[in-house]
Amino acid sequence: MNIFFILLSAIALSSALGVILMRNPIHSALCLIVNLVAIAGYFALLNAHFLALVQIIVYAGAIMVLVVFVLMLLNSKLEEQKSAGLFMLVVSSVFAVMFIVHMSKIYGAEFSTSGVASASLQGTVANLGRVLFTQYVFSFEASAVLLMAAIVGAAMLAKTTPERPRGDGERV
Amino acid sequence: MAGVGVLVLFVKGFIVQQLTLGLASFCTWVERKGSALIQDRVGANRAGAFFEVGDLLKTDNVLLQPIAFVVRTLVLAPTLALVRFLGVLGVINTLLNDALKALLKEDFIPEGTSPFLHAMGPFMAVAPVFLAYAVVPLAPDFVVAGYTIRPQVVELNAGLLFLLAMGSLAVYGVILAGLTGNNKFSLLGALRASAQMISYELAMGTTFATLVLVYGSLDLYEIVMAQAGSVMNWGILHGTGIVSFIILFVVGMAETKRGPFDMPESESELVAGYFTEYSGMKFLLFWLGEFAEIALFSLILTIFFFGGWHIPFVSLPEGVWWAALVGHAVLIGKVLFFCVLQIVIRWTLPRFRYDQLMDLGWKILLPLSLVNLVVAAVIELSLK
Numbered sequence: 001m002n003i004f005f006i007l008l009s010a011i012a013l014s015s016a017l018g019v020i021l022m023r024n025p026i027h028s029a030l031c032l033i034v035n036l037v038a039i040a041g042y043f044a045l046l047n048a049h050f051l052a053l054v055q056i057i058v059y060a061g062a063i064m065v066l067v068v069f070v071l072m073l074l075n076s077k078l079e080e081q082k083s084a085g086l087f088m089l090v091v092s093s094v095f096a097v098m099f100i101v102h103m104s105k106i107y108g109a110e111f112s113t114s115g116v117a118s119a120s121l122q123g124t125v126a127n128l129g130r131v132l133f134t135q136y137v138f139s140f141e142a143s144a145v146l147l148m149a150a151i152v153g154a155a156m157l158a159k160t161t162p163e164r165p166r167g168d169g170e171r172v
Numbered sequence: 173m174a175g176v177g178v179l180v181l182f183v184k185g186f187i188v189q190q191l192t193l194g195l196a197s198f199c200t201w202v203e204r205k206g207s208a209l210i211q212d213r214v215g216a217n218r219a220g221a222f223f224e225v226g227d228l229l230k231t232d233n234v235l236l237q238p239i240a241f242v243v244r245t246l247v248l249a250p251t252l253a254l255v256r257f258l259g260v261l262g263v264i265n266t267l268l269n270d271a272l273k274a275l276l277k278e279d280f281i282p283e284g285t286s287p288f289l290h291a292m293g294p295f296m297a298v299a300p301v302f303l304a305y306a307v308v309p310l311a312p313d314f315v316v317a318g319y320t321i322r323p324q325v326v327e328l329n330a331g332l333l334f335l336l337a338m339g340s341l342a343v344y345g346v347i348l349a350g351l352t353g354n355n356k357f358s359l360l361g362a363l364r365a366s367a368q369m370i371s372y373e374l375a376m377g378t379t380f381a382t383l384v385l386v387y388g389s390l391d392l393y394e395i396v397m398a399q400a401g402s403v404m405n406w407g408i409l410h411g412t413g414i415v416s417f418i419i420l421f422v423v424g425m426a427e428t429k430r431g432p433f434d435m436p437e438s439e440s441e442l443v444a445g446y447f448t449e450y451s452g453m454k455f456l457l458f459w460l461g462e463f464a465e466i467a468l469f470s471l472i473l474t475i476f477f478f479g480g481w482h483i484p485f486v487s488l489p490e491g492v493w494w495a496a497l498v499g500h501a502v503l504i505g506k507v508l509f510f511c512v513l514q515i516v517i518r519w520t521l522p523r524f525r526y527d528q529l530m531d532l533g534w535k536i537l538l539p540l541s542l543v544n545l546v547v548a549a550v551i552e553l554s555l556k
Binding site for chain 1: 289334337340347370
């Protein structure tokens with residue numbers, strides 16, 4: 001096994017544990033950033049440089065900045081120690097069983113690699129662009145429209161209508 | 173074979189790191205001495221300026237006297253003359269004494285924060301900037317002992333995106349610093365700095381997209397090679413290059429939190445902004461990161477718009493080691509010019525107001541870069 005794979009897995013697993021075990025929400029968020037960068041490392045190991053960098057730019061660079069910002073401004077306190085209720089216990093154990101079954105099916109399974117492009121082309125930006133704009137052009141454009149709608153929607157929601165000046169022009 | 177590859181990689185990494193530190197040191201020195209010149213002061217000129225040979229190595233031993241004489245005249249005297257020269261120029265004060273002072277200072281950690289995260293602040297401010305140098309090509313290819321060497325640490329086919337990725341990670345240094353400062357000045361400075369960096373990243377990303385469109389490549393080496401030949405091939409004279417250059421230059425000044433854009437650390441309001449609670453070498457690390465970022469932006473501007481290592485009207489032979497050296501010197505010369513230009517602007521223009529800064533980023537630069545993208549695309553299509 002690749003030494004980088006082992007290193008990245010150690011980082012990814014320990015930071016993922018950190019996300020759920022840390023008491024301070026800010027520390028959890030920082031662990032999540034480390035985790036996302038480690039996942040980007042996996043992409044880089046698979047020769048998918050573009051995906052690796054986009055993972056860092058979008059998730060570690062943009063989304064997590066927002067999360068950290070919100071946590072910083074809310075000045076959240078340490079999470080109180082609470083015992084989980086019966087409902088939470090049932091739900092989480094159901095999910096845990098599902099996860100274990102899923103992993104046991106995956107473990108040792110053979111994956112088909114027939115659809116994978118040759119190693120020289122994998123993940124190169126030119127190759128990715130060609131596939132995106134030919135084979136998957138409809139889904140690509142559809143998601144672009146969806147994102148655009150989301151941006152316009154967010155701008156509309158965030159927009160505050162200026163209040164009309166009353167009396168001697170003083171705003172209320 | 174693989175051993176040689178790894179060795180070459182390490183040597184490249186080492187050289188590029190030394191170059192980064194050298195460029196950052198140069199910027200530090202220009203900042204100190206240049207600001208003095210701009211403000212009509214003398215500036216740092218004391219440390220080392222009075223070193224003289226004097227009684228050094230004087231001996232009564234008859235046998236040792238000739239040796240001592242030779243060492244004094246041939247080694248000590250020229251060395252001390254150089255030290256005096258550098259001392260008068262303020263180089264020793266800035267690069268040696270300040271660093272030594274910072275190393276010996278008390279490392280202050282504010283109460284009620286995690287010391288680990290407090291130390292991660294300066295680390296995260298410096299590490300992404302240094303990493304970004306990995307994809308920057310520094311000279312044309314050359315052949316040594318049958319090996320073709322590309323003076324670029326990592327040949328990434330998405331080099332430009334790597335710069336953006338590292339730029340977006342650099343925000344965390346600022347955020348961590350503000351967070352662990354446990355103090356309102358730090359927090360306000362960090363909020364201002366990160367909002368500023370994120371706002372200007374939009375215009376930067378759009379302009380990078382424009383450049384990718386123009387050059388047809390994300391690899392910085394190929395971008396430089398596309399500008400070979402006459403000056404008309406240089407990025408700044410090609411299509412809407414001048415607009416892209418102005419946008420990227422302003423964005424660079426804002427991203428480095430310098431010049432008229434230094435609200436995050438405005439002394440009169442916020443003490444020192446996000447690094448208020450840092451002392452000693454951790455404080456200096458923020459400055460090192462900032463100067464390395466100035467040099468990085470100068471490198472990016474040179475590579476995108478000013479032909480990298482190409483000299484107008486002169487074509488260097490390909491693959492020869494001395495041509496690579498000349499090319500490297502030309503590239504660094506252009507980079508130093510932009511470093512000095514940024515520092516001169518920083519010491520010339522007064523600070524903006526924060527709302528002016530946000531207006532410039534969102535209402536002027538972002539629409540301008542979007543229009544620029546469309547116009548550049550139309551020009552590229554019509555040229556084909």
